[in-house]
Amino acid sequence: MEAIDIQPWMFRVEPLQGESLSHFLGRFRRANELTPTGLGKMAGLGGAIARWEKFRFNPPPSLQQLEALGVVVRVERERLQEMLPPPGVGMKLEPIRLCGACYAQSPCHRIEWQFKEMQGCDRHGLMLLSECPNCGARFKVPALWVDGWCQRCFLGFAEIAKYQKAI
Ligand SMILES: [Zn+2]
Numbered sequence: 001m002e003a004i005d006i007q008p009w010m011f012r013v014e015p016l017q018g019e020s021l022s023h024f025l026g027r028f029r030r031a032n033e034l035t036p037t038g039l040g041k042m043a044g045l046g047g048a049i050a051r052w053e054k055f056r057f058n059p060p061p062s063l064q065q066l067e068a069l070g071v072v073v074r075v076e077r078e079r080l081q082e083m084l085p086p087p088g089v090g091m092k093l094e095p096i097r098l099c100g101a102c103y104a105q106s107p108c109h110r111i112e113w114q115f116k117e118m119q120g121c122d123r124h125g126l127m128l129l130s131e132c133p134n135c136g137a138r139f140k141v142p143a144l145w146v147d148g149w150c151q152r153c154f155l156g157f158a159e160i161a162k163y164q165k166a167i
């Protein structure tokens with residue numbers, strides 16, 4: 001906690017197409033060895049980081065909060081907003097869902113998978129999975145997706161598409 005406020009350098013992490021804020025924050029924190037609390041302190045956001053990583057957007061992140069986060073992670077506020085649900089779109093906090101075919105193309109959790117009305121992936125014509133098809137484990141919050149595989153049976157998320165049913 002002591003040195004964190006004067007840390008002059010931070011690794012920049014490039015956002016991926018469609019990536020959810022939770023997944024992005026997890027990658028940024030690991031690249032810079034920060035806890036949610038540590039990042040929250042740096043950005044002056046208190047406990048908001050931990051809530052956002054769990055898709056708890058009630059109340060929604062304010063423009064000022066996103067500006068403050070943007071300064072620390074060096075990503076424009078508009079780009080951060082793309083990692084959030086658009087206004088009026090309902091979010092499903094649980095279960096965390098996944099399209100393995102998308103993951104194989106771009107290794108990240110996509111924000112659209114947590115939209116309430118989203119049952120399947122339009123891009124691939126596949127139903128989303130809400131648990132590991134091999135062992136039944138729930139997926140962790142995307143901020144904790146370190147290796148891109150099921151934490152219980154190690155099935156790779158990129159290999160999961162073959163278990164997905166067609167829409
Ligand atoms: Zn897909």
Ligand SMILES: [Zn+2]
Pocket residue numbers: 132133134135136137150151152153154155
């Ligand atoms: Zn599994």
